[in-house]
Amino acid sequence: MDRIDLVLMLMQQHMNQALHAHQYIVDRRRRRRLRRRAARSIWVRNWISRRPEHGLYDCLMVELRNEDPRAFQNFMRMPPDMFDEVVERLRPALTKKTTHWRAPLDPGLKVALTLRHLASGAKYRDMQYGWRVPHNTISIVVREVCMAIVDEYREELLKPPQNDEDWRQITDNWMRRWNFPHVIGAIDGKHVACKAPANTGSDYYNYKDSSVSSSWRSSHLTTSSCG
DSSP: OOOHHHHHHHHHHHHHHHHHHHHHHHHHHHHHHHHHHOOOOSSSSSHHTTHHHHHHTTTTHHHHHHHHHHHHHHHSSSOOHHHHHHHHHHHHHHOOOSSSSOOOHHHHHHHHHHHHHHHHHHHHHHHHHHHHHOHHHHHHHHHHHHHHHHHHHHHHHOOOOOOOHHHHHHHHHHHHHHHHHHTOOEEEEEEEEEETTOOTTTOOTTOTTSSOSEEEEEEEEEEEOOO
């Protein structure tokens, strides 16, 4: 056997080994997928399917709307009329097609889930029991609703001044309401508990509260507003 035949034989053996290894990985992944499908015994848990009878959106919020609008406002951070307006404006973006597998979530439920999460900061896994919506679905819904809010209200509420007259209107509003002349905006702050990144020095130190530990500090975020 000459040198060329030896090289060809080794190359063939290497290719065969690589092919067998690839086939083994493909088969293992296929078996894993089959095991996962077999382990899923139910498509929707029974307690989740009883959302219309016991969920917060269909029960508590209906009671608050009819009996205690102030409590509804405290729960959603807006009165019922404003909530209905937001739902109607976001409905086209949040409405999904009904399939043979399951009915889509109502746009009102999606908005209520998002508002309650933003107002309370509750974790998805904690919210899923009262609202009877799986936590992974809530995580998708919150992002979907936030994007829909930005798209719907961006031009109306986040539109910057376009000309000199718009800027003058802002200064007039500040003067009339706060008696501050020549003001076009203000900077506000929000303390958010977070873990300070490494090597940031005092950038994330909360000087207003010395009791905060060095490992968990409060960052000071600034947002500007006009008018």
